[in-house]
Each structure stands twice: as C-alpha cells, then as structure tokens.
Amino acid sequence: MTIHKEGYPTILITLVLLVLLNGAAGYFVPFGVVNLVILAASLLFFGFIVSFFRVPARQMTTGEKRVIAPADGKVVVIEETEEPEYFGGRRLQISIFMSPANVHVNRNPIAGEVKLSRYHRGKYLVAWHPKSSTENERHTVVIGNPATGDILVRQIAGAVARRIVNYLQPGMQVKQNAEMGFIKFGSRVDVFLPPGTPVKVQLNETVRGGQTVLAELA
Template sequence: MKLHKESKGTLTVAITAIAVLGFLSIYFLQMWSLVVIIPLFILLGLVFWFFRVPNRDILDHKENVIAPVDGKVVMIKEVTEDEFLKEKCIQVSIFMSPLNVHICRYPVSGNVVYKKHHKGKYLVAWHEKSSTDNERTTIAVDSLLHHKVVFRQIAGYVARRIVMNCNEGDAAKAGHEFGFIKFGSRMDIFLPLDTEITCKIGDKTKGGIDVIAKLI
C-alpha cells in the first residue's frame, strides 16, 4: 500500500510513542501488557490506513465537476460567496470522516486565479459556519468553459493541518491532487447558479472519479 508523503511526520511520532508505551507496558504490566499493546497496534494501523493513496484512473474533463475528496455530500444550497465571487452561487459540501482518503483534488480543469489561507476556529466540520469561521483555504479556478469555480478546504474539530500545494497561475486538472487535510474535515465547492447538479445530499463520493455536477 502506497502512503502519502504527508504521513512521514505523523508516522514517526506515532511509531515512537507506541514503541515507548509498549515498552513501558511490558516492563510494568508484564503478562497484562497485551491489554495496552493490542489497542496501540490497532491505532497505528488506523494511522497507516488514513494516509493511504489509492490507485485511481483519472480521466480528462471539460464541463464535468469532479468530486474533490472522498466523503459524504452534506449540503447543497444557494448561498452568496463573499470572498472571491461576491455573488450568489450553489454550494456543494462534502464531509470527510477520519476513515476517508484525505487527498484533495481539483474539481475542475482550468487555471488557478486565486488562493488564500485563513486562520480560524476548529468547529466540527459539518457545522454550517465552519465554512466561514474555521481555519480554511480558498482556491479559485477559471475553468475551461470560463466559469469561476471556488473551492475551500476546511479544518474540522480534529483536523489541525491543511496542506495546499498550488499557486496562482498553475494549471488545474480535474481529479488531480492539489493538497491534503489531517484528520477529518470538509470541502466546499461553489458553482455558478446554472450548474447542473448531479449529486444529492447523502451521496458517498470518490475523489477524482465521481461527477458531482456539470458546467453549462
């Protein structure tokens, strides 16, 4: 199983901590040490699972809006995006649990025209105000159909690190990676009002694969 490059620091800390705790449990608990050691190895297995990088065949897209993350669609509504678009649009929000793949992918192809990191709170990721109050990044892409599409990585109650590996002027390719979030979080996508939404609340998404909307 291939692991994401963002796993290095976390795994180093986790393996060191588990080794120390395992040694102490053997020293002090002796025959009862398995009561501690087994849960520690389960926890380590979950950390490895969190940073997995699945093999996915990413296709080329022009009008399709691709799910940027693995997760569950928790919101589809008309809102006003005040940071970049400054107009009404359709917001599609996808919540990621700690068990989901947390690679963040471009939802559309085009050119990156805006990026910004915002410090903020750590409300639970499904909270409606997390989109404006939590630590987050905002990225805008001028799509191949010349629509401005905004998407936002949002930290959650558990997520404490957002990675955004893109710059203004970069070429965006739908389904390809631009960042990562640790551990459990949300992604918001802001689309033009005339966009054809092809997903519904409750749908499970596979990042880079599933089509969640079509630009017109």
C-alpha cells in the first residue's frame, strides 16, 4: 500500500496541528488521564487521515468491452435517465457512493481518447441526493474508442468532499484503470452507458475501483 500524492499536504498539516495540540495539552494540563485521552484520540484521527489517502496494491481487471468500476464504494443507482450535458438523451446511469472510509482514487473505466473534460462549480448536496449529479460541484469526463463508443464519467462532490481533482485533458489517450483523479473525503461517481447495456452489478453491491466489472458492452 502507498499514500496518494494528493494526501501529502493534508497529512503534513494534520500532523503539525496534532503535535501542537498535544504539546499545548502537556504544557497547560498536568500529565494524567486527560493527556492520554488527547494523545489516543490524536493517533486515531491521524491514522484515519492517512488511511483515507491509501492506494492499495491491486490486480486490475481489464477487457476491451468491459466497463470497470472507476471508484470504490456502494452502487446506489442503476437506472435509465436523461443525460443533457454531452449525450442530450437517455443513458443508463450507474452511481457509486464513496464513504470517507473508502479508497478515493478514481480510475478510467475504459481505455480510449478523452473527448471531454469539464469542471463545474455547484452546490454541496449530500452525494445520494437525486439532484447532486447535475447541481453539485462536479467534473465530467467522456472517454471513447471504436469498440465501446463514448462513456461518460462524472465525479461529484458531496456535503463533506469539496475538492475534486481530475488529471485528464481533451485529446489524451488513456489506459483502462489508470488514475483519472481523486475526490477528497467522501462523494460519488456516476457512469453513463448506452441504454440496454447488460449490467453486472446490483443495487447496494460493494464494488472496487479497477477490479469490479460494472457492465459489458455489446
């Protein structure tokens, strides 16, 4: 397991603040139970922050016509809906909710050319809100190739996550499962596929980014 590069500043700031907190506690409070409680809480909190930015080693799943999960989390939506930003019509939407405990690296579900990479400012509704896909802070990416057609992936900020990082630019050729970006502290990723695409996951199923097959294109 490694630590993602996006985590270095946050981990360093957290460490400095916790050291200052414990130093102040040691200076103003006689050593005793209070100091030990503060130290234990600090260690637990620091461990949580470090684990949030973890990147576990994984054997990735590949396949030209397979759509691989772009994120870890729970499948909260599988339905046909309107996608107005790029397709302007009906698409099959699969949404993955990421809790703060999940790995937060986002990966390319297919290989191909980046057709669109666009950031939108927005609200911070809870990630499972029906309107979060169109009203929250978000970043939309479209990747396409001759075997799969165009697949849209949308990173969505939630009530806690307020920083979306995306590494893709239009015209880039990207590999399946390579890093697409990162969302800090819990959120959601939507994938939009052609209507009628056979889905390989179920609602409330836990998926792993880079490993779980969401769907297989005809």
